[in-house]
Amino acid sequence: MTLITDTGTLAAFCRRVSGEPYLTVDTEFMREKTYWPILCVVQVGAAKEATAIDALAPGIDLGPLFELLARPETVKVFHAARQDLEIFYHLTGSLPAPVFDTQVAAMVLGFGEQVGYEGLVAKTTRGVIDKSSRFTDWAHRPLSEKQIHYAISDVTHLRPVYEKLRDKLAANGRASWLDEEMAVLTADETYAMDPDKAYLRIKSRGAKPRFLAVLREVAAWRERQAQRLDIPRNRVLREESLIEVAHHLPKTTDQLARTRGLGRGLAEGKGGKALLEAVQKGLATPEDRCPRPKVKPDLPRGIGPVTDLLKVLLKMKCEESDVAPKLLASAAQVELIAAFGEDADVPALHGWRREVYGEAALKLRRGELALSVQGRKLALTETA
Secondary structure, X not given: OOEEOOHHHHHHHHHHHOOOOEEEEEEEEEOOOOOOOEEEEEEEEOOOOEEEEEOOOOOOOXXXXXXXXXXXXXXXXXXOXXXXXXXXXXHHOOOOOOEEEHHHHHHHOOOOOOOOHHHHHHHHHOOOOOOXXXXXXOOOOOOOHHHHHHXXXXXXXXXXXXXXXXXXXXXXXXXXXXXXXXXXXXXXXXXXXXXXXXXXXXXXXXXXXXXXXXXXXXXXXXXXXXHHHOOOHHHHOOHHHHHHHHHHOOOOHHHHHOOOOOOHHHHOOHHHHHHHHHHHHHHOOOHHHOOOOOOOOOOOOOOHHHHHHHHHHHHHHHHHHOOOHHHHOOHHHHHHHHHHHHHOOOHHHOHHHHHHHHHHHHHHHHOOEEEEEEOOEEEEEEOO
């Protein structure tokens, strides 16, 4: 077990492993009371050594680690990488590259939808992981020996998992499938925290353009406040209160104070003034610049049986190709294919998904293929 707590030792470790073809990486962080995740520990596994890096150690400079993670010659292996990548993007403004996510690779290879790390280790290597330290306080110092052991074991188990998944992808010819998924996971826009888009995460019924324009402004105000104060969004104002403000359009402090869950203290302070200004900005937005609600396309009547048939095909193709159904197409996407065919704007009609499922779905819809039962299995046959 190794715990690095100073910059010199970290730099030396990074030099030793800089020539590795791949490194396994994991993080431990805290986020319950902050907007930005607090990076507490970073674990890195190499061929001959693995270490935990105390990101909260006094005076430590993580620069050598960030340079290591940016090396294009070295693959960085994570499991369920999204939150880890978000942390590095926030700290450095860039993302580690190239990246291999074992959770996504497992979905491509038929291990199920969003397979957990513990289950994946058991299925691929028959290893057993002690998860008793999963919910410990990683910001508390000193770290215990048990915590350090737990943290490092995550990246040591990840090495044989990666190698088995990598080799299976190569044997199946599916490495390019994973590349498509990694392109989305490692895109900067996936992690950019644009306050003007914060309203898109808020679910509201009966949304109209003017309501959405106001909601966009008040949600952006909340997002900037949360970022500035580094507190969770709901500590600034709950979503229900934002929706009520956007519906009732308060113009005075008294009207704002009557908003459920807001309170007079906020209404009469600087935050209340800024919130009222946000409402007025939304009301002043030109009609042609107001957001438009997403409208679900009208589906033809009687499309249900066709949808059901395409869902049967989806299940068949998933079993044949050993791919998690969620990765190929959602139920809503299948419904759109049933209704609109080639005009359906869904991922299932592009890239490797079209090859595995989309093309057959279109042919089945056009009557060029037929499903039949042969023995105990379904089969596809071309129609004359």
